[in-house]
Amino acid sequence: MATQEKQNKMNVTIIGTGNVARSLSTRLVSGGNSVTLLTRNVEPAGELVSSLQQVAQAGATARVAPLGGAIEDDVVVLAVPYSAVEEIVAEYREHLGGKIVVDPTNPLNATYDGLVTPADSSAAEEIARLLPESTRVVKAFNTAFASTVAAGAVEGRPIDILIAGDDAEAKATVGKLVEDGGLRPIDAGPLTRARQLEGLAFLHIQLQFTRGTNFGSMLKLIP
Numbered sequence: 001m002a003t004q005e006k007q008n009k010m011n012v013t014i015i016g017t018g019n020v021a022r023s024l025s026t027r028l029v030s031g032g033n034s035v036t037l038l039t040r041n042v043e044p045a046g047e048l049v050s051s052l053q054q055v056a057q058a059g060a061t062a063r064v065a066p067l068g069g070a071i072e073d074d075v076v077v078l079a080v081p082y083s084a085v086e087e088i089v090a091e092y093r094e095h096l097g098g099k100i101v102v103d104p105t106n107p108l109n110a111t112y113d114g115l116v117t118p119a120d121s122s123a124a125e126e127i128a129r130l131l132p133e134s135t136r137v138v139k140a141f142n143t144a145f146a147s148t149v150a151a152g153a154v155e156g157r158p159i160d161i162l163i164a165g166d167d168a169e170a171k172a173t174v175g176k177l178v179e180d181g182g183l184r185p186i187d188a189g190p191l192t193r194a195r196q197l198e199g200l201a202f203l204h205i206q207l208q209f210t211r212g213t214n215f216g217s218m219l220k221l222i223p
């Protein structure tokens, strides 16, 4: 691979090894970007690392490390339940200054019939309040179901990834990662738009039950 091309690739830290971590990692490594997965249970994640190595392109790598260790990457994804974020951010707060923190969470309540965040806020904005001012929070990946992100497309059309944030450079960085992975980034505006993105994802979840699409549909803007 040409050195120039390699220099444009990144290493992304993902906290979690669940559905979103797996699907996002698949897109990242298949787009030539590397991942470090931080987890409470390193051993079972070995199988995930092996499967990622099989789809990695252009020298991308995947590795797993214990949660609690240092975060070296500039982009960190919180692929955990919203209820776990406060504890994780408390542990890592000082490490996250100046970094891009990507929030894919949907703050659903226990009965899946509402959101736990105040109507005049969003998970992303609440997370931004917990972090240093220099942290650039970007809402992304919450409106697409993990299985569709892993596949990259539904019925042959690439998944749209709606991205909200207040820092244009941070959104562009996330957009490039999305594009590298074969998905379509769409700038949805400032971080306050996360309120609508979380509402949209909530609706998309409810539609699975009325339409019986088993978390296999996608939200697509045409054109």
Ligand SMILES: NC(=O)c1ccc[n+]([C@@H]2O[C@H](COP(=O)([O-])OP(=O)(O)OC[C@H]3O[C@@H](n4cnc5c(N)ncnc54)[C@H](OP(=O)(O)O)[C@@H]3O)[C@@H](O)[C@H]2O)c1
Binding pocket: 015, 016, 017, 018, 019, 020, 021, 039, 040, 041, 067, 078, 079, 080, 081, 082, 084, 087, 088, 104, 105, 106, 107, 108, 141, 142, 143, 144, 145, 146, 147
């Ligand atoms: N699934 C989807 O299609 C989808 C789509 C868009 C957005 N989201 C959102 O993305 C987030 C992750 O969803 P998911 O489906 O990937 O969930 P998941 O499959 O249940 O995975 C959650 C991950 O978070 C880790 N975790 C949970 N509590 C933790 C804690 N207190 N400290 C450290 N790690 C903790 C789990 O680790 P252990 O394995 O050690 O328990 C697991 O690796 C959620 O906020 C969800 O709303 C999901």
